[in-house]
Amino acid sequence: MKGLYPPDILLSPSQAIIRINELVRIYGKDRVYRESRFKKEREGAVTALFLLGFGLLEPETFWISLGQPDPPDTMAVFYKRRASDRGLEKHVRNIEIFEWEEHSSVKFVEAVQNKLLLKKYPKDFTLLCNVRRPGENGTFEEWFKVLEKLKLNVAEVWVVGSIVDSQDDYGIFRLYPTRSHTTFNLNTRLREIEHQPAYMREMGRGIMDEPKALGKYRIPLP
Numbered sequence: 001m002k003g004l005y006p007p008d009i010l011l012s013p014s015q016a017i018i019r020i021n022e023l024v025r026i027y028g029k030d031r032v033y034r035e036s037r038f039k040k041e042r043e044g045a046v047t048a049l050f051l052l053g054f055g056l057l058e059p060e061t062f063w064i065s066l067g068q069p070d071p072p073d074t075m076a077v078f079y080k081r082r083a084s085d086r087g088l089e090k091h092v093r094n095i096e097i098f099e100w101e102e103h104s105s106v107k108f109v110e111a112v113q114n115k116l117l118l119k120k121y122p123k124d125f126t127l128l129c130n131v132r133r134p135g136e137n138g139t140f141e142e143w144f145k146v147l148e149k150l151k152l153n154v155a156e157v158w159v160v161g162s163i164v165d166s167q168d169d170y171g172i173f174r175l176y177p178t179r180s181h182t183t184f185n186l187n188t189r190l191r192e193i194e195h196q197p198a199y200m201r202e203m204g205r206g207i208m209d210e211p212k213a214l215g216k217y218r219i220p221l222p
Contacts, residue, residue, distance in 0.1 A: 004222055005040065005067035008202040009214070010077055013048035014190050015198040016064055020045035023221060037222050040066055043097045046130045047074040050095070050160045052189040053172035056182045061193075063200055072125060073097045077202075094125045096154070101132040108139070109146045116153060125154045131161035140173050140181075147176040 011019075020041050023032045032038045044066050051062040054076075065075040072094040079088040098115045100108055108129075115127065140159065147157060157176035163169040168187055174180040197213035 005219060007065075007067035009067065009217075009219065010063035010065055010200045010202055011044065011219070012193070012196045012198055012200075013051045013062060013064065014193055014196060016041075016044040016048035017186075017190065018198075019219075019221060026221075041222060042099075043073045046097050046099075046128065046160060047076060047095055049130075049170055049186075050128055050158060050172055051076055052186065052193075053160065053170065053182050053184050055189075055193075056184060057180065061196060065202070071096055071119060071121060094122070095128050096121060096125050097128050097130065099130045099132060108143055112147070112152075112157060113150075121154055123153065123155060127152075127154045127157045129157070129159045131159050140175065144175045144179055150176075152176055 020032065023038060023041055027038075033042065044064055047064050051064070055062060060078040060080075063077045065077055068075055074095045074097065076093040076095060078091050080091060081087075082089050096115075098111065100111050104111060106114065108131075112127065112129070121127075143159075154176075156174055159173045159175060160170065163171050163183055169183065169185055171181060171183040197215075199214040199217045199219070201212045201214055
């Protein structure tokens, strides 16, 4: 479904959440989280959850790119005013995503290592794991102690997952190379960024004064 996502269009985290919820409403959760046709939407939603938490640690207005060549799976994008005060400068975090869910037959650290064996990722990539295994929230300290002893070929490893199997409370946890974490309520964070437009046109790496919001623009659902 890569052709569905224009490479010059960015989504807000809210829009990525809206899209996955709409797909679940139409097709049901089992199909959306299993079928390959929805993989890019799942990646967008996981990235959105991560950015809703990460925005509490590094307050920026984040956008999501789904239309770039793979890898990475997604890109988190934000813009900062140049030191010269002449226009905005684009900043990118390249994100590679994998899911560790209840049917996985391997332990978390092994799943990380298996993911990194599949491809040689650039050193600046962020590996983001969506944990969907009930009862696994208490093992982050154990995972960190193992990962900190390894030399991984990515910049960071983060985990995003629900807190105590809640539908609305989430946490993000950096497990490599150093520890960091925060928790958040999904509905509260969505209200906090409700002013952000749903879509924005990518302006490249050149100088621009303000991002270009796209009003009623909409990417069709897969």
